[in-house]
Amino acid sequence: xxxxxxxxxxxxxxxxxxxxxxxxxxxxxxxxxxxxxxxxxxxxxxxxxxxxxxxxxxxxxxxxxxxxxxxxxxxxxxxxxxxxxxxxxxxxxxxxxxxxxxxxxxxxxxxxxxxxxxxxxxxxxxxxxxxxxxxxxxxxxxxxxxxxxxxxxxxxxxxxxxxxxxxxxxxxxxxxxxxxxxxxxxxxxxxxxxxxxxxxxxxxxxxxxxxxxxxxxxxxxxxxxxxxxxxxxxxxxxxxxxxxxxxxxxxxxxxxxxxxxxxxxxxxxxxxxxxxxxxxxxxxxxxxxxxxxxxxxxxxxxxxxxxxxxxxxxxxxxxxxxxxxx
Amino acid sequence: xxxxxxxxxxxxxxxxxxxxxxxxxxxxxxxxxxxxxxxxxxxxxxxxxxxxxxxxxxxxxxxxxxxxxxxxxxxxxxxxxxxxxxxxxxxxxxxxxxxxxxxxxxxxxxxxxxxxxxxxxxxxxxxxxxxxxxxxxxxxxxxxxxxxxxxxxxxxxxxxxxxxxxxxxxxxxxxxxxxxxxxxxxxxxxxxxxxxxxxxxxxxxxxxxxxxxxxxxxxxxxxxxxxxxxxxxxxxxxxxxxxxxxxxxxxxxxxxxxxxxxxxxxxxxxxxxxxxxxxxxxxxxxxxxxxxxxxxxxxxxxxxxxxxxxxxxxxxxxxxxxxxxx
Numbered sequence: 001x002x003x004x005x006x007x008x009x010x011x012x013x014x015x016x017x018x019x020x021x022x023x024x025x026x027x028x029x030x031x032x033x034x035x036x037x038x039x040x041x042x043x044x045x046x047x048x049x050x051x052x053x054x055x056x057x058x059x060x061x062x063x064x065x066x067x068x069x070x071x072x073x074x075x076x077x078x079x080x081x082x083x084x085x086x087x088x089x090x091x092x093x094x095x096x097x098x099x100x101x102x103x104x105x106x107x108x109x110x111x112x113x114x115x116x117x118x119x120x121x122x123x124x125x126x127x128x129x130x131x132x133x134x135x136x137x138x139x140x141x142x143x144x145x146x147x148x149x150x151x152x153x154x155x156x157x158x159x160x161x162x163x164x165x166x167x168x169x170x171x172x173x174x175x176x177x178x179x180x181x182x183x184x185x186x187x188x189x190x191x192x193x194x195x196x197x198x199x200x201x202x203x204x205x206x207x208x209x210x211x212x213x214x215x216x217x218x219x220x221x222x223x224x225x226x227x228x229x230x231x232x233x234x235x236x237x238x239x240x241x242x243x244x245x246x247x248x249x250x251x252x253x254x255x256x257x258x259x260x261x262x263x264x265x266x267x268x269x270x271x272x273x274x275x276x277x278x279x280x281x282x283x284x285x286x287x288x289x290x291x292x293x294x295x296x297x298x299x300x301x302x303x304x305x306x307x308x309x310x311x312x313x314x315x316x317x318x319x320x321x322x323x324x325x326x
Numbered sequence: 327x328x329x330x331x332x333x334x335x336x337x338x339x340x341x342x343x344x345x346x347x348x349x350x351x352x353x354x355x356x357x358x359x360x361x362x363x364x365x366x367x368x369x370x371x372x373x374x375x376x377x378x379x380x381x382x383x384x385x386x387x388x389x390x391x392x393x394x395x396x397x398x399x400x401x402x403x404x405x406x407x408x409x410x411x412x413x414x415x416x417x418x419x420x421x422x423x424x425x426x427x428x429x430x431x432x433x434x435x436x437x438x439x440x441x442x443x444x445x446x447x448x449x450x451x452x453x454x455x456x457x458x459x460x461x462x463x464x465x466x467x468x469x470x471x472x473x474x475x476x477x478x479x480x481x482x483x484x485x486x487x488x489x490x491x492x493x494x495x496x497x498x499x500x501x502x503x504x505x506x507x508x509x510x511x512x513x514x515x516x517x518x519x520x521x522x523x524x525x526x527x528x529x530x531x532x533x534x535x536x537x538x539x540x541x542x543x544x545x546x547x548x549x550x551x552x553x554x555x556x557x558x559x560x561x562x563x564x565x566x567x568x569x570x571x572x573x574x575x576x577x578x579x580x581x582x583x584x585x586x587x588x589x590x591x592x593x594x595x596x597x598x599x600x601x602x603x604x605x606x607x608x609x610x611x612x613x614x615x616x617x618x619x620x621x622x623x624x625x626x627x628x629x630x631x632x633x634x635x636x637x638x639x640x641x642x643x644x645x646x647x648x649x650x651x652x
Contacts, residue, residue: 076518
């Protein structure tokens with residue numbers, strides 16, 4: 001009886017296979033899948049090694065500390081100070097997060113706790129669409145809409161009322177600068193952060209919410225005291241995801257950020273983030289000595305910043321959750 | 327058996343695909359072609375925005391004679407053209423500045439093909455536009471605006487201290503021949519010496535000035551004038567450079583049409599730099615289809631140069647270039 005059943009089972013496979021061959025195939029398939037899963041990891045390592053190798057001529061002849069903290073960028077004279085670019089990268093990303101996180105959190109809470117099914121069904125594809133717009137389109141939109149708005153409306157206002165308030169007043173008379181870049185970045189990373197937050201909020205055990213509502217809490221109280229308490233680490237994870245994306249965004253940022261080599265002191269100053277440095281000067285790297293090496297060093301620094309960022313956030317999450325976070 | 331057939335089919339298809347790719351980018355004149363008109367293949371070109379409008383015209387005319395030849399032309403700036411040509415990403419790089427010794431060492435083979443120039447451009451609604459058009463601006467004043475940053479208001483430019491409108495200074499963010507030539511005209515070494523907000527690309531820089539009444543920038547001949555009408559682009563004005571420093575813009579220093587401007591570049595009335603020779607760069611001496619195309623540019627193709635608003639090289643330089651490429 002059992003034999004017949006297994007015969008029938010094997011016939012379903014067109015061809016009868018001896019058991020050994022089947023197991024061997026399975027083992028080989030496992031190995032093949034392993035090799036392919038290792039490809040991305042190996043590629044990431046390879047990129048790191050190649051960048052290190054290419055930046056070696058510069059790292060070898062200049063002190064790393066001076067490279068990282070130097071403020072003068074004159075490749076033709078052999079002066080490579082990366083601090084303005086590193087500072088620019090951080091400031092643009094930080095301002096983008098400050099602009100993006102509060103509305104993202106509110107949107108996510110609304111979508112997961114308040115919104116009806118229809119609205120949610122409409123919002124999801126809309127947010128996906130926002131995520132799918134190419135960054136150069138965001139850049140063009142920034143140039144024709146955001147930059148003039150800042151230049152013609154915001155800057156005169158700032159000059160009148162905040163003429164000498166630190167971090168706001170600026171000598172840059174144009175709308176190209178950190179605020180424009182960060183505003184566009186904020187909109188670009190919003191769909192990603194919202195998607196993660198909604199996912200997390202919807203995972204809060206239903207019983208918890210119902211218990212809270214049952215003792216007479218309003219929805220707002222439930223969100224405030226029952227839902228958000230448990231998911232803070234997840235919220236951090238969502239923000240980190242947005243930040244990692246913002247750190248590396250190139251095209252949209254370089255189109256509106258102003259590309260002036262300086263350490264920014266104000267929201268309205270122009271800046272020059274690392275990805276823009278690489279993209280803009282890719283062309284000159286063949287002709288100035290050490291320039292290609294310097295651009296590879298910029299890429300290496302960017303990679304390390306993103307790496308540190310991800311590792312640090314993983315450690316924080318691990319600490320907060322008190323267990324291994326995957 | 328079936329598997330074997332499938333495998334062979336897949337392999338041969340892949341080989342066919344790869345082979346096809348290889349052929350299309352390679353030179354085709356080595357293939358047995360009975361008539362010269364049977365030229366076919368693809369020529370890829372990238373680089374200087376200055377040469378871009380001229381190159382598209384040449385490609386168009388060349389295609390009329392040789393319909394089998396396809397072109398893939400993109401901008402990106404002189405630096406990109408050089409890097410792309412040296413790395414083999416394109417067949418011809420358009421480079422709108424002098425070729426550096428380091429680039430020749432790496433195999434850059436270049437011929438001059440046409441002349442043009444870079445022009446200072448301001449917005450037509452500039453608050454002191456009448457004075458500028460009447461008096462012109464000396465190169466020393468431009469130096470104080472673009473290189474040293476001593477002059478920061480339009481009042482200082484025209485000697486009217488009561489006008490306190492700030493100058494909104496724009497420059498190119500991408501590695502550009504125009505920037506190098508413009509900086510050299512003003513006593514600098516290269517692009518890094520120019521101050522101002524960095525905007526991406528020749529069209530981007532023009533757009534920044536056109537949308538900002540207090541803006542000043544610089545553009546290549548083909549963008550400082552509208553090539554289809556031969557007039558100034560709407561919203562922008564080419565600043566007269568007061569070359570003889572007599573304090574007035576003489577009739578031969580004011581350019582309101584493409585014809586006037588290119589005539590001044592041709593007869594040397596317009597200083598050089600910012601006038602300059604445009605180069606075509608190949609990796610090593612060109613051969614096959616690319617060689618045929620460059621020879622055509624230097625001979626029959628010269629007919630279209632003045633039509634497109636550019637300036638022909640003097641006959642001796644053209645002959646020299648032909649010898650170099652043949």
